[in-house]
Structures are given as C-alpha cells and as structure tokens.
Amino acid sequence: MTEVAFHFNAPDKVAYACRFARKVLRSDARLVITGPAPVLAALDRQLWSMAPQDFVAHCTDAADEDLRLASPVLLTSDVQGAPHHEVLLNLGADVPEGFGRFEKLIEVVSAHDEEDRGQARNRWRHYASRGYAIVRHDLVLKGA
Template sequence: MQVDFYHLTTPLDRVLPRIAERVVQTGGRLLIVAEPEAQRVALDRLLWSYAPESFLPHAHIGAGNDAAQPVLIASDVTTANAARNVAIVDGRWRDAALDFERVFHVFDEEAIREARLAWKTLGDRDGVERRYWRQNDAGRWEQAA
C-alpha cells in the first residue's frame, strides 16, 4: 500500500480536483475524508465548479446510493463506495486509511506536526510505501522523499 503525503503551499482547491480526476479517469473510486462539516460542504461545491468544462460525479455520504458514487465525501474513513483510494484532506491522519490501496494525506502548515508524526509511525509498518510531495517555486509537485 502507498501513502502519499502532500504538503500544501497553495489552496486545496488546486490539488484535490486533479487527484480526483486522475483516480476516476483510471476507473478507480475515491473517498474524500474531512471531519468539519463546513469543509465537506466547500469540497462539494469545489468538485462541481472547479473548472467550467469538467464534470466529476460525486456525493456526500448518505445523500443517496453511496455504493454507486465514484467520489464520495465523508467525515471519516468508510468503504461505502468500495473505493481503493482515500484522500484525507483535513490534515488528521487515520489508521483506518491503511485498509485502502492508496492514501493521499493532504496537509498544510497547521497540520505539519501531525503529518510528521504519521510519517514517522508509518515508516515502522511493513508493506507501507511512503512518498512525500512538495511544491516547487513554479507550483509543480516534486517528490522529496
């Protein structure tokens, strides 16, 4: 299993839609996890409006046929849409994410301490590949570890 740590220096709005698009384009499903309700509402709006020419089917957990949703927004880790990819976007690591094939752990400066602890803890686990991504001066993602 793979855990990708994404250290944000730009708004989440510029990162998450691209991750979701790539997962869905390859036939995968994605669970997006954010505990604060206001953040989940904002994510829903973002996925509808991030680009005029785009359409990324998604829903909030419990809003209707969860199992049919390619992208599902939830407050905690769940397998309701049979996703094998999970994006934790509120900066709070959850060990339940280790049941997925790929984890996108997205965090900003406010959550860096917790992200470092998760990085260290996961380094001691068998079968977990960790990668750390940061943005360069041009805003492009580079693998740093």
C-alpha cells in the same frame, strides 16, 4: 499493504483535492475523500462549480446508499462505511481510521499552514512506525 504517499506544499488543499479527484476519475479509479465536515462542504461546493468539461461526479455520505455505491467519488468524515477501497485522500489532521482497507492513501499537506504541517509530521511518524513505505511528492517541484 496500503501504499502511503504524502503530497507536500499544496497552496490550497481544497483546490488540490479537486484536481486530484479529476485525475483519479480519468484513470477510472474510485476515490474516497475524508476530512472535517467544513472542509468537505467547501470541497463539495468547489466540485459543483468546476467547468463542465472538468466535472467530477461525486456525492457525500449523506446520499442514499445506491448513489454512494454508484458514485466514483465519495466525500465522508468516516471512511469505515465507504463502499469502495481503491484510493483514499485525507484532508484531515488525524490518521483516518480504517485507512488500511484502501489500496492507496494520499495525505495532502499545506504549503503555509504550520499547524497542518506539524499534524502531517505526526501522521508520517505513525505510518513509518508501522512499517509503511512512504512516497514523498513535493508539489512545488512538480508545479502543481
């Protein structure tokens, strides 16, 4: 069963996704990041502007198949076609379709956006009602 974790109180979800991607890469895992197209475009720009020592190799789902297969991080609005299934990071409002194929699902929740927090509560209820054990990480307490 997929391990589900909520990372609460992210001051900037895109910046947090960049740091999380770097951390996942350093552990030699593969990551799929999903969300709405404008958020993924902002994330793509931010990943390309990171310092050279923090570079995160990634591609979008618009890349050719060979690049998607080789890339350790894939940015996509549709996780159904993802070539790897280790870690899924959700920046979207809804439960990602096909999340159950992944070993881990990370839900990122804003610190200040009440609409985002309400949507996260709905996703939490969805996972809990289906028997997923949910791990809670408060980023304020962690100093992230």
